[in-house]
Amino acid sequence: MTGVPGAPPRARGHRPPAGDPVVDRALALLSAFDSNRPYLTLSELSRRTGIPASSALRLAGRLLEWGALERGADGRFSIGLRLWEVASLSPRSHGLRQVALPFMGDLEEVTRQHVLLAVREGEEAVMVERLSSHGAVPALYRAGGRLPLHSTGVGLVLLAFAEPGFQEEVLAQPLMHQPENVPVSPAALRRTLAEIRRDGLSTLRRAAPGPIVSVAAPVHDAQGTVVAALSVVVPAENAEPRLLGPAVRTAARGISRGLGAWRAPATP
Amino acid sequence: MTGVPGAPPRARGHRPPAGDPVVDRALALLSAFDSNRPYLTLSELSRRTGIPASSALRLAGRLLEWGALERGADGRFSIGLRLWEVASLSPRSHGLRQVALPFMGDLEEVTRQHVLLAVREGEEAVMVERLSSHGAVPALYRAGGRLPLHSTGVGLVLLAFAEPGFQEEVLAQPLMHQPENVPVSPAALRRTLAEIRRDGLSTLRRAAPGPIVSVAAPVHDAQGTVVAALSVVVPAENAEPRLLGPAVRTAARGISRGLGAWRAPATP
Structure with missing residues (x-):
């Protein structure tokens, strides 16, 4: 139900962010989630995007504040309901x-x-x-x-x-x-x-x-x-x-x- | 069907972006859309967010490239399907x-x-x-x-x-x-x-x-x-x-x- 067995891994979330502007890095954080991994720790976010943990935490903070991300009691991040609200206007x-x-x-x-x-x-x-x-x-x-x-x-x-x-x-x-x-x-x-x-x-x-x-x-x-x-x-x-x-x-x-x-x- | 008559206008998308980091500005562009206005021109985006048109165009360009926004043949922007894909992981x-x-x-x-x-x-x-x-x-x-x-x-x-x-x-x-x-x-x-x-x-x-x-x-x-x-x-x-x-x-x-x-x- 969550993907095609044998399909190549998806590129998104794994591209090197070197030289990318800050907006691209923020979008890369959002792209790090997929249906197999709807919850990610900070170090998983950092590893999946290639963004250093300190930068990832700072960017995630902005996304949390706006509601694009949410953070559970266990510290893991997930996509926020606010992002879904806005995206539902697509x-x-x-x-x-x-x-x-x-x-x-x-x-x-x-x-x-x-x-x-x-x-x-x-x-x-x-x-x-x-x-x-x-x-x-x-x-x-x-x-x-x-x-x-x-x-x-x-x-x-x-x-x-x-x-x-x-x-x-x-x-x-x-x-x-x-x-x-x-x-x-x-x-x-x-x-x-x-x-x-x-x-x-x-x-x-x-x-x-x-x-x-x-x-x-x-x-x-x-x-x-x-x-x-x-x-x-x-x-x-x-x-x-x-x-x-x-x-x-x-x-x-x-x-x-x-x-x-x-x-x-x-x-x- | 699109809102409560007489409800106060929604604050989101209308906050002054002065001094906001670039991520907040990008998020403000996404917030500018609502169910009454799912399509916006560049000047409407600029007016609704308070972001100068030149900056708005540059930021919208990053969001378009990633798929958070889409742009129709008439030049108007709307929320992109890619954003909805990611947001559906909420x-x-x-x-x-x-x-x-x-x-x-x-x-x-x-x-x-x-x-x-x-x-x-x-x-x-x-x-x-x-x-x-x-x-x-x-x-x-x-x-x-x-x-x-x-x-x-x-x-x-x-x-x-x-x-x-x-x-x-x-x-x-x-x-x-x-x-x-x-x-x-x-x-x-x-x-x-x-x-x-x-x-x-x-x-x-x-x-x-x-x-x-x-x-x-x-x-x-x-x-x-x-x-x-x-x-x-x-x-x-x-x-x-x-x-x-x-x-x-x-x-x-x-x-x-x-x-x-x-x-x-x-x-x-």
Whole structure:
């Protein structure tokens, strides 16, 4: 649930801060936390950022005062609620979530499994929301976490509707299916992306951590641009992707409409 | 939905940055955004923070590069998705939400209105999640936003279970019911808090923006401390708080159990 086994360690938080201005150092402290390490001691912060402990303590003091960090009774630091408050104003997470949540709730009620919403951020997808029923199959990714574009349902949709130049860049790289770590055939991926564009739907089967099927559809904004992807993830056993497709597409259209897509031009 | 009418303007983002170190200035830029103004031009950023435009542009450049800010085609800045990714590691928002969401989904399915989850932050509550059905009554507060402790269901629960010293501080202040702007009687509030502690439940009726009833219950952590409050908000018409109470308390206990409350000591 906290990352892809075998994925390379994330670079952020580990770059040398030498010569970086003080703002970059403060941001490096924030980057030192990840889902495996939501609590860090001062010496861990210093080690993970390369910032000397005395400087780290002084900078952390400013971040604590503002509320970007919090410090527990045991002296360990964590990301502060105030930072989350401010960050919740991010249009690409909060604005989208507000529109999407009721539709995601409908889908979750019907499927009783996972419902995911993701946006593209560089060469990965970021999951901005996940609704999961009690007893849903084990999930590989968490809200706030990153997913590979080429081996997740939402990622494939985001890739299929990205600019052609960007798609070519991705296709030119050596890609491995995650988490199975099997090489991806660029020709097969190209065909898959074309099918997704034709059908407005992606159906992906994955063997690990358990056999699951992901059915994903694009979400459009008022300009018709694909800004997000919505999916349901259900156990492969008894899954009927042909029945799930219309449900996912309908919910994705509902979110798109909420974002202003397909609206008749306003007549003032 | 974006704030309390008549509430005093928020201080954050408006404090003079004179003499502040550079980190404080960078944080002031982030604080300049609020739910009414998720997009700001450079001159608005400069005006709202008191930071000269040239310095604001330089600092914003560092924040853009890291992803704490994003900039649209129209040149306006907004909070970046990367900041939200990091902020989602805040244990008091994300950790709690992960445990709470399935239980909140159950409650929403039963009530078909709003389900709220809030934590205390200083003298206010912060809503860490809200699930709202299609067609739910108009909501006054949003996820990521702040609520007054003394005039919301979740706020009253958080206040009732706060340290007595903190309660006395709050009771000593002149308080107004929001959004009606009616003075609160300290004696009546004291009685209400005692009842909430006795019943493990708060039932609050509010006239605006529409007549609603809020039924709220405490969420405990593994140490038995009240760390959050859960509520349903339904239209007053046809509301049956006596029937909603057990549902809200049951869901709140489920979340508490998920956080480790009432667990039998592990026998290794």
